[in-house]
Amino acid sequence: MATSAQFRQALRVGPPGDIWHKPALSAVVTLGLLNLTLLALGRLDLALYTSAGGLGALYGHGLPYRARARTLAGVLLGTVLSTAAALTAAALTRDAVVLVAVAAVLAALHKLACDAARIGPPGSLIITFTTASCAFVPQHSADLPPHLALTAIGAALAWLVGMAPALLRPYGPERIATARALEAAARLARTAPGTPDTAARTALVGAVAAARQSLALSSPARWRALGDAPERLLVHAESALAAPAGPGAGSAAERPAEAAAAAADQYEAWARDLRRGRPLPLLDLTEAEAAELRAHRPGPRSPLRRTLRRALGPGSALLPIGLRVAVGCTAAGWLSLAFGVGRPYWAVVTAASVFQANSTLSWQRALQRVLGNLIGLVLFTAALPLAHSGQSAMIGLGLLCQCGAEATIVRSYWLATVFVTPMALLMTEFAGLQPARVLVADRWLDTCVGALTGLAACLLVTNRRTATRLSRALAGAETATREARAAVEAVAAVTAVGPGPSVARTGLATALLELREAADTAAGEWRRPALPHQRTADTERYAHHLLAALLERRGAGVRAV
Numbered sequence: 001m002a003t004s005a006q007f008r009q010a011l012r013v014g015p016p017g018d019i020w021h022k023p024a025l026s027a028v029v030t031l032g033l034l035n036l037t038l039l040a041l042g043r044l045d046l047a048l049y050t051s052a053g054g055l056g057a058l059y060g061h062g063l064p065y066r067a068r069a070r071t072l073a074g075v076l077l078g079t080v081l082s083t084a085a086a087l088t089a090a091a092l093t094r095d096a097v098v099l100v101a102v103a104a105v106l107a108a109l110h111k112l113a114c115d116a117a118r119i120g121p122p123g124s125l126i127i128t129f130t131t132a133s134c135a136f137v138p139q140h141s142a143d144l145p146p147h148l149a150l151t152a153i154g155a156a157l158a159w160l161v162g163m164a165p166a167l168l169r170p171y172g173p174e175r176i177a178t179a180r181a182l183e184a185a186a187r188l189a190r191t192a193p194g195t196p197d198t199a200a201r202t203a204l205v206g207a208v209a210a211a212r213q214s215l216a217l218s219s220p221a222r223w224r225a226l227g228d229a230p231e232r233l234l235v236h237a238e239s240a241l242a243a244p245a246g247p248g249a250g251s252a253a254e255r256p257a258e259a260a261a262a263a264a265d266q267y268e269a270w271a272r273d274l275r276r277g278r279p280l281p282l283l284d285l286t287e288a289e290a291a292e293l294r295a296h297r298p299g300p301r302s303p304l305r306r307t308l309r310r311a312l313g314p315g316s317a318l319l320p321i322g323l324r325v326a327v328g329c330t331a332a333g334w335l336s337l338a339f340g341v342g343r344p345y346w347a348v349v350t351a352a353s354v355f356q357a358n359s360t361l362s363w364q365r366a367l368q369r370v371l372g373n374l375i376g377l378v379l380f381t382a383a384l385p386l387a388h389s390g391q392s393a394m395i396g397l398g399l400l401c402q403c404g405a406e407a408t409i410v411r412s413y414w415l416a417t418v419f420v421t422p423m424a425l426l427m428t429e430f431a432g433l434q435p436a437r438v439l440v441a442d443r444w445l446d447t448c449v450g451a452l453t454g455l456a457a458c459l460l461v462t463n464r465r466t467a468t469r470l471s472r473a474l475a476g477a478e479t480a481t482r483e484a485r486a487a488v489e490a491v492a493a494v495t496a497v498g499p500g501p502s503v504a505r506t507g508l509a510t511a512l513l514e515l516r517e518a519a520d521t522a523a524g525e526w527r528r529p530a531l532p533h534q535r536t537a538d539t540e541r542y543a544h545h546l547l548a549a550l551l552e553r554r555g556a557g558v559r560a561v
Contacts, residue, residue: 010364010414011371017410018275019061019176022165023121024406026057028399030161034154035395035430044391045431048137049147052083052130053154057161058122058406064173065166067217072162075119076155079127082106083151086135087144094138100333100344103132107352108326115318121409128352129424132345169277171222177214178230178237179274181207182267185240189264201241201544202516205509208238228293229280233270235289240267241544242551288554292502317521320463325355328457332450339449341442343428350450351457358466358524359458365413366451372417373447377440380422384436387426398426459526466522467529473511473518474532477539480504480511484546488553505550512543 034050056076060068089102110124110131139147165172184207188200211234215222240263273280285293328351336347350373354366387394404419425439487504519536522528 006360006364007367010367011412013412013415015411016407018180020407020410022061023058024403026061026158026161027055027402027406030054030057030154030158031402032395032399033157035398039391039395044395046147046150047430048130048133048427049083049150050154051427052134053079053151053156054158055126055130056155056158058126059119060162062120062173062177062214064214064218064222065163065170066219068173069159069163071119072159074117075127076159078110078113079130080148080151080155082110082127082131083134084144084148086131087137087139087147090135090137091139091141091144096136096337096344097334099135100337100348101330103128103135103345103348104326104329104333106131106135107329107348108322111325111352111355112318112322115321125349125353129349132348133427136343136345171218171226172277174211174214174218174222174226174230175274175277177211178233179271181211181234181237182271182274184208185237186264186267186271188240189260189267198540198544201547202512202540204237204241205547206513208234209509209513226280227282229282230274231293232283232285233274233280235285235293236270236283237267239551242548242554286554292554317463317465317469320461320465321355321357324454324457324461324463325352327461328352328355328454331457332446332453335453336446336449339445341445341449342438343442343446346424346443346446347450347453350447351454354451354454355458357521358463359526360524362458363455366455368412368414369417370447370451372414373421373443376418376421377444379418380425381436381440383422387429388433391430394426394429398423401426462528463525464528466518466525467531470515470518470522470531470536473515474536474539477508477511477515477543480508481539481543481546484508484543484550488546488549501550501554505547508543508547508550512540512547515540515543 031051031054034054035044035047038044038047038050053076056072056079059075060071063071085106086102089099093099107124107128110127113119114124114127169175181204184200184204188197188204191197191200211230215230215234270281329348332347332351333344336344341347350369353369354362356362356365383397387397401419401423405416405423408419409416421443425443428434428439484504484507487501490501515536519531519533522531523533
């Protein structure tokens, strides 16, 4: 049962994202160019098709440009193919019951593919929204090639806009990822004495791993431009983990306050230099740190096919979520039809938006969706006089809402939905003005139907595989701690430091992140077996203790390399 604390958590407004302006600007430029071109041609009614491709500009902004080019291409190709399937279904049948089923199946496939490939924000929902909308626009067979061509044009422009910043800051994403790791190190260093810091340590481990992954995905030319300065900064950021941790030392109590504050200030200064594009310092390293840095070579990236097969194989925790999406979206759309709503695809999209990694997150998302839509409908009603003053005003309002959604999505989903709702309604009016009362009533009914049906699907389709995943992650973490313990003992016995401690530490960090993610996911599932909470907490604390020991030994010595 939901508690008051969970309600507060669902409605909490967090801090702003550090790169929200990047997807916002990309989407505004892409959609603005597409919509204004259609307006000049007198065919704004075709905006749905160009927007289906143009909204791809929202993806990939955290990735280095080399990886972004591939990821964007894959997302946009998938968008074009999904749009083709939706348009083909619309041309073959006008039966709304069948079209709801098509939209639901596509929504499930989008969810599985995006989660398995770890596409990142905004995930599968944007593709589901555009393809579900296309499925309910009547089509003729002769219209399919030109309409699909418009989607492809929008996708091509989205790719160009998404890659354009590489001309100005070719290594901006790598700098930002490294800065985030330094900022996480500063937060750990500023942990108040006597305060448990396991969460801050795990956050730093994750930020360092993400930064190293970003550097590994970067272009080989990055070495000529930046050298190994980012890697050296990450070594120093990671050294914040060398402070005492584990049983008896799981807090900041033993750290000298002045030294910790000075270290935090230095981390933050380096992070600011990274974000502002300033020259990077070439920091000194100990002999052990330098040897590890020289020996480090990023491993080959797993092929996408292998990644998808591993994520979606037998026993995958994603498969029940895909089934939830298919069942919940189908039921939401059919129930909307039973109520006589003219746009059942809104209920499909609402249900798709509800499904998160576990049941707790799903009901929180449903609450956020309903609240955001309600306020968004009020905002849309207030903006109608301006929107109906001309198509240029309608385009401008839509772009303003898009910018507002990106500015707030990291802070709170319900707050972003306040802007998404009028934006979606304005898009329906590009093809022609609609009766405001009917539009608002349909949207509200579909939102409630989709949210409630999605939650019902979470209850009916259980996901006990989250507990299985936690058991596997716990076993893997315990194995990693044994290997790390052996490495600590080996390092203590000799003066030379080989690759063994580095390998053990990397394996331990990876196992820690998987354990925390698996534990959080399993804890939020409503119908599940009992979970080993204490064993998980003990394993995490001991793993952090071993990480600190390994890093303390690595950082010992004179920094002169």
